[in-house]
Amino acid sequence: MSKNKGYISLFLLPTIVLFLIVYAVSLVVLVGTSFTEWSTGTKPIFIGIENYVKMFTDDSDFRRSLLNTGIWILLQSTIHVLIGVVFALILNMKQFYWKFARTVYMVPNIISGAAVGMLFLCILNPEFGAVNSIIRLFGVSDFSQNWFMDYGTSFLSVTMTWLPYAAIVSMLVLAEIAAISESLFESARIDGANEFQINLHIIIPMLRNIIGTCVILAGTSMLQKLDIIMMTTGGGPGNVTLNLPMYIYRTALMDNNFGYSNAIGVFLIIFGIALVMIYRGIFKIGKTNE
Amino acid sequence: MNKSIIKSCLSMTMVVAMTASLIACGTNGTSTDTKAADTQVADTTKVETKAPVKLTYPTYRVGTHASAAFEKEQLAKFNEKFGKEIEVVVEEIPSDTAYNDKLKILAASGDLPDVVMGKNGINEILIKGNLATPFNEYMDKDAEWKSEIGDAALASNTRDGKIWSISDQKQIVGYFYNKEMFEKAGIKPAETWDEFMTNCDKLKAAGFTPLAMMTGENAWTTNLLLAAIVGSSDAGNKFMNTLHPTSFETPEMVAGLKQIQVMLQKYTTKDALGAVYANAANNFCQSKAAIIANGPWMIGDFSDKTKSPEGFDKKVGISTYPGNGSFSTYEVGYMIGSKTQEAKDAAAKFIKYKTSIEGQSIALELGNVNPLSDKVQPSDAFKQKYPLFVETINVGNKSTLNYQVFDSLVFPNVTDAWKSLYPELAFDKATAEEIAKKLTDTSAKNK
Numbered sequence: 001m002s003k004n005k006g007y008i009s010l011f012l013l014p015t016i017v018l019f020l021i022v023y024a025v026s027l028v029v030l031v032g033t034s035f036t037e038w039s040t041g042t043k044p045i046f047i048g049i050e051n052y053v054k055m056f057t058d059d060s061d062f063r064r065s066l067l068n069t070g071i072w073i074l075l076q077s078t079i080h081v082l083i084g085v086v087f088a089l090i091l092n093m094k095q096f097y098w099k100f101a102r103t104v105y106m107v108p109n110i111i112s113g114a115a116v117g118m119l120f121l122c123i124l125n126p127e128f129g130a131v132n133s134i135i136r137l138f139g140v141s142d143f144s145q146n147w148f149m150d151y152g153t154s155f156l157s158v159t160m161t162w163l164p165y166a167a168i169v170s171m172l173v174l175a176e177i178a179a180i181s182e183s184l185f186e187s188a189r190i191d192g193a194n195e196f197q198i199n200l201h202i203i204i205p206m207l208r209n210i211i212g213t214c215v216i217l218a219g220t221s222m223l224q225k226l227d228i229i230m231m232t233t234g235g236g237p238g239n240v241t242l243n244l245p246m247y248i249y250r251t252a253l254m255d256n257n258f259g260y261s262n263a264i265g266v267f268l269i270i271f272g273i274a275l276v277m278i279y280r281g282i283f284k285i286g287k288t289n290e
Numbered sequence: 291m292n293k294s295i296i297k298s299c300l301s302m303t304m305v306v307a308m309t310a311s312l313i314a315c316g317t318n319g320t321s322t323d324t325k326a327a328d329t330q331v332a333d334t335t336k337v338e339t340k341a342p343v344k345l346t347y348p349t350y351r352v353g354t355h356a357s358a359a360f361e362k363e364q365l366a367k368f369n370e371k372f373g374k375e376i377e378v379v380v381e382e383i384p385s386d387t388a389y390n391d392k393l394k395i396l397a398a399s400g401d402l403p404d405v406v407m408g409k410n411g412i413n414e415i416l417i418k419g420n421l422a423t424p425f426n427e428y429m430d431k432d433a434e435w436k437s438e439i440g441d442a443a444l445a446s447n448t449r450d451g452k453i454w455s456i457s458d459q460k461q462i463v464g465y466f467y468n469k470e471m472f473e474k475a476g477i478k479p480a481e482t483w484d485e486f487m488t489n490c491d492k493l494k495a496a497g498f499t500p501l502a503m504m505t506g507e508n509a510w511t512t513n514l515l516l517a518a519i520v521g522s523s524d525a526g527n528k529f530m531n532t533l534h535p536t537s538f539e540t541p542e543m544v545a546g547l548k549q550i551q552v553m554l555q556k557y558t559t560k561d562a563l564g565a566v567y568a569n570a571a572n573n574f575c576q577s578k579a580a581i582i583a584n585g586p587w588m589i590g591d592f593s594d595k596t597k598s599p600e601g602f603d604k605k606v607g608i609s610t611y612p613g614n615g616s617f618s619t620y621e622v623g624y625m626i627g628s629k630t631q632e633a634k635d636a637a638a639k640f641i642k643y644k645t646s647i648e649g650q651s652i653a654l655e656l657g658n659v660n661p662l663s664d665k666v667q668p669s670d671a672f673k674q675k676y677p678l679f680v681e682t683i684n685v686g687n688k689s690t691l692n693y694q695v696f697d698s699l700v701f702p703n704v705t706d707a708w709k710s711l712y713p714e715l716a717f718d719k720a721t722a723e724e725i726a727k728k729l730t731d732t733s734a735k736n737k
Contacts, residue, residue: 007301014308039737040398041419125569126560127578144560149505149713233564234506234706237713238720253394254703256415257737 027269034263039256051263062264064239065247068155069222072243073275075163077219084169085211089199091170092177102174108165117231120161124148148233151240158241161228169214176210177203212283216276223272244268342374343636345628346403348381350389356587360656367652368643376636386410387507390702397421402627404637408455410508411702413447413622417454423626424452428638435642438650443662446620455625458645459653460660461695462686463514463585463617466678469607471498471580479609483519483549486612490557493580502579503558504570505712508705511570512550512562512712513696514583518611519546521693530693534701538729547715547722554716563713575602585617586682589658593675608681615691619698620662660686701736704729 034051036044055062087105091098108116123130124147135143147157180203188198226245229235235242235250244264252261280286351361365378381403383389390410396402397415406412406422416422429436429444436444443457467479472489475496480486490500503512521530526542529535554562559573574582575591575598582588592603610616624641628634643649650661655672658679673680697705711728714720720728 010301010305011308013305037737040394040415041421042737128561146560146563149563151713151717151719234709236710237563237717238710250703250706253391254706255735255737256394256702257735258398 030262030269031266033259034266036259038259038262040258044259047259051260052267054260055263055267061239061242061247065235065242065244068241069243072159072222072225073219075159076222077215077279080163080166080218081169081211081214083164084166084214085173085204085207087166088170088173088177089203091174092203093195102170105165105170106167109167113225113227114231116161117228120157120228121148121232124157149237151237154233154237154240158229158233161232162225166218169218172210172214173207176207180206208283209285212279212285215283216279216285219275219279220272223268223275244271340375342377343632344377344379345405345633345636345640346379346381347405347640348383348389348392348403349407350383350386352382353384356590357653357657357659360653360659363652363656364644364649367648368640372639372643376639378640404626404628404633405640406625406627408622408625410697410705413455413625414701416625416627417449421627422454423628423634424454425456425626425638426451426453428642429453432642435646438647438663438665439645440662443620447622455623456641456645457620457623457662458649458659459621459623460662461585461617461619461621462660462682463583463695464608464610464682464685464689465514465581465583466574466588467607467609468498468574468577468580468605470605471496471577472607474498475580479607480612481614483522483612487549487552490553494557499559499573499579500557500581501553501559501562502570502574502582503554503562504565504567505554505562505716506564506566506569506709508697509708509712510567510697511583512554513708514617515553516546516550517617517693517696518583518613518615519549522611522613522615522691527691527693530699533699534733535699536730536733538726538733539723540726543729544722544726547725550712551715551722554712563716564709572597577602577605583611586658586660586679589676589678589682592678603678606678608678608685610685610689611691613691614689615693616685616689617695618686618689618692619694622698701733703736704733707732 033044035046035048037047037050038044091102111119122128124132126132126144126146129147131147132143132145135145145153147153184202185198188202193201222243224245225243226249229241229243229246230249233241235246245268248261248264248268251257251264255261349361351357355361365380368376368378383392386409389407390412393402393406393412394415397412397419400421402416402421406416408416408422413422439456443460444453447453447455447457471493472478475489475492475498477489477492480489493500501515503515504510505512517530520526520542523542525540526546529540529542559565559569559579561569561573570579570582571584571588571591573579574584577599589603591597592606624644626634626637626641628637645662647663647665650659650663650666653659654661654666654668658676660683668676668679707729711720711725715722715725
């Protein structure tokens with residue numbers, strides 16, 4: 001056993017070294033410079049917790065980006081995962097269309113986020129976009145809603161570029177369902193349970209761990225959502241669709257304020273860790289069903 | 291026992307191989323072995339076998355960019371002439387935005403390429419951090435190069451006596467209009483801004499959308515209109531020729547924003563809000579809008595069958611802005627980011643070629659770019675193909691009022707802010723005064 005541990009450590013060594021070089025060093029620099037005033041061409045000057053105080057007391061854009069990020073995390077953790085689980089349960093029935101449906105549903109998830117953003121810019125274009133063109137076919141001749149730039153629809157439009165596309169969740173849940181013993185289903189059918197009851201009372205409770213994992217993945221994906229927002233609204237109109245990653249990008253590369261953007265970055269990391277711990281607590285991930 | 295030794299050896303080999311491959315990923319591929327071998331060759335051939343100096347040159351003038359054709363030609367010609375002494379390692383970056391972001395990160399990490407295009411605030415960052423090499427020494431030694439650039443172009447990029455960048459083109463920007471639409475609406479290019487707004491009403495009454503505007507990216511076509519409005523008064527003209535204005539809360543700016551608000555609400559295409567340059571250009575080229583504020587690099591698009599219908603170039607006219615104004619500025623141009631003297635000299639040589647009479651001629655003929663030097667004149671074939679370009683030069687000569695574009699004057703974060711602020715203005719979520727205040731606050735955030 002100790003021999004195996006030795007080999008295990010040896011094989012883990014390159015990965016640990018890489019992790020330390022790429023992530024750990026970067027993390028230390030990030031945290032250290034978050035307490036400084038630092039811009040390109042100047043040396044970092046220590047200013048204590050000024051950046052952190054400013055975030056919460058004197059920056060309305062930060063507060064708005066935090067609120068938007070929180071809403072998107074909530075929506076992604078609930079509705080997005082729900083869509084994915086329901087789709088997986090439907091696919092599990094293995095009707096004649098299931099393989100085709102599974103493949104088609106994967107398509108939005110295998111295209112890059114930037115490409116999805118560009119696609120939606122065209123689909124939702126006020127002049128020639130598919131959505132407005134279809135609506136005009138139904139008799140509303142002058143319909144030219146600016147989905148991304150209108151205050152009333154921009155947040156929803158941006159959200160819809162990622163919310164329904166839960167193929168990854170579906171695939172993970174489907175794989176977990178496949179691991180459930182067939183004898184359980186047979187016993188339930190013998191006892192007179194229909195498909196809905198089997199889904200509700202047998203399958204879903206056994207999916208606790210994987211659903212919890214999907215909730216964590218979905219929620220934390222919102223902490224790194226930058227590409228689609230950058231391609232579509234850029235965080236606008238105003239700051240309606242601004243999220244934390246977009247705000248970090250703006251602060252670092254537009255305002256040239258690396259110290260402050262690093263402070264927001266540290267906050268984002270802490271926020272993400274807290275989120276994961278909360279979700280693990282809710283779903284009791286890793287604990288067996290009692 | 292033997293099996294155990296073999297297993298241990300194999301494991302160690304795999305671990306070393308994995309570690310080595312991870313470390314090797316980050317190493318530079320340049321080899322000094324060739325150089326070492328070369329120096330062992332006989333003395334008479336020493337100069338010929340000296341390895342060329344490598345220059346790193348990222349460029350956004352690639353793909354479908356309006357300047358891609360002349361960039362490619364300049365690089366090819368430079369390699370023909372100087373390829374044995376200087377090797378230009380080109381990195382293609384697909385957009386201006388991506389270029390700006392990359393250069394800022396490289397500047398922050400102290401890893402600048404040898405030749406940098408200093409536009410969109412990159413020059414400010416390099417100057418502030420003393421990361422670029424001024425050209426004074428090179429200009430002092432090379433009177434011919436200096437005369438090819440011209441004193442005005444050099445002065446525009448000089449700060450505290452140091453020439454930080456060499457411009458590669460002069461911008462003369464008026465606005466293009468669809469002559470056919472103007473004729474049907476019974477109007478001619480406006481001489482005052484009131485007449486300009488009346489013309490927009492008449493175009494609308496005739497069934498045409500007056501303006502091809504955009505608020506995405508850097509809101510280029512919209513900001514040209516705003517700058518021309520602001521720059522048409524004395525105080526506004528001073529503002530539009532002042533670098534890094536700290537306050538946008540001036541009567542001229544507020545009045546200009548109000549006028550832009552009306553334009554965005556009544557006189558432009560439905561997709562103007564959030565539109566990128568391609569949308570605005572397409573709207574004009576496809577005759578969906580009558581007017582577009584833009585520069586001479588667009589002229590080639592009017593006869594490009596992939597962008598405009600056949601014969602569209604005959605329908606396009608060019609005018610000065612009301613008040614007889616035009617944008618007349620020198621581009622920021624190229625900067626030297628090299629660290630070693632050898633690389634600096636090579637970079638200067640590369641930049642010298644690109645901004646020489648030959649380089650300027652290539653840019654003119656293939657990119658419709660206004661040259662710096664009067665010695666560069668369009669060929670007869672060019673004049674015949676692009677008569678509108680000749681008109682552009684006349685616009686520049688005729689105008690009595692000159693101003694600069696916002697991108698040259700304001701901080702990068704202000705350039706980025708327009709895309710968020712114009713929708714607020716267009717949807718009446720903020721007044722012109724409030725937008726002016728937000729611009730001021732944004733400018734103050736710049737470090």
